[in-house]
Amino acid sequence: METSNLKKAGLKVTLPRMKILEILESSETRHLTAEAIYRELLDSGEEIGLATVYRVLTQFEAAGLVCRLHLEGNQAVFELERGGHHDHIVCNQCGRVEEFFDETIERRQREIAQHHGFAIKDHALVLYGDCNDSACPHRPA
Amino acid sequence: METSNLKKAGLKVTLPRMKILEILESSETRHLTAEAIYRELLDSGEEIGLATVYRVLTQFEAAGLVCRLHLEGNQAVFELERGGHHDHIVCNQCGRVEEFFDETIERRQREIAQHHGFAIKDHALVLYGDCNDSACPHRPA
DNA sequence: GATAGAAATGAGAATCTTGATCATCTGAGC
DNA sequence: GCTCAGATGATCAAGATTCTCATTTCTATC
Secondary structure (H helix, E strand, C coil), rough: CCCCHHHHHHCCCCCCHHHHHHHHHHHHCCCEHHHHHHHHHHHHCCCCHHHHHHHHHHHHHHHHCCECCCCCCCEEEEEEEECCCEEEEECCCCCEEEEEHHHHHHHHHHHHHHHHEEEEEEEEEEEEEEECCCCCCCCCC | CHHHHHHCCCCCCCHHHHHHHHHHHCCCCCEEHHHHHHHHHHCCCCCCCCHHHHHHHHEEEEECCCCEEECCCCCEEEEEHHHHHCCCEEEEECCEEEEEEECHHHHHHHHHHHHCCCCCEEEEEEEEEECCCCCCCCHHH
């Protein structure tokens, strides 16, 4: 099933790559650090090195299979690319990440870039705040 | 002149701090890495350690004198805080950074955050593209 | 299926950025 | 000028990510 994605990207179908794809697909949070993926691999009994995780994720990114995000903090997080572009809201307290897409913002960005003489290629927008989730440690009792 | 800012922030007026402020004020690019500031200090004959540069910049950030930005790449860049919030456009080719502020985007961000139940505290927006500067290596001849 | 060659992997070293430690030095007030 | 808290510099340390290279695993071929 997913092997087709790998082949399409010119990547050999190997066990580490399939396992990493599986984890990205099945994870609840959908936004994982390389370390987190590595730990899940260990937990499920796979003997896959951290270097391989980083290498594979970088290749996946180049192949357009995953996106790499730099949220606050020093670790990059990876998410499966499922077609649509979107931006992110991050809770400062519990780290939860939600996604959104807003055509108004997208349009204004294009207009602003044009106004500055830039041919816009990409953008990174992250909102930081305090969420209202019942599990969020910041939430008032 | 600037010594007042330092005093106001509860920081002793020392030579390293003044020199670093000077560099931030006089630099053309206005967006400098800690390394770049360190090199400028060395070039001007100052014997100031890299650790001090990082420490001072962190203190300046805490005092609201500078902003720390995480653009693509692994080094943070620092810019003098001159009052107004703004976002950034970065040229993928020459690294040039321009600033902009757009009330429409700001408003939409607040609305989106509210819609997701987030109390927005901060945001990071960076546009990446190719600029049209005559010195930009990407520019068509 | 067995096999060869290319590509991928794993372990650990290496790198890069940034923060911590600690002995020494310096600035502000007296 | 003197004292002492605070600041500095040199070095070490930590965390994330990449590199190296010998070994292993796919894939295409016979």
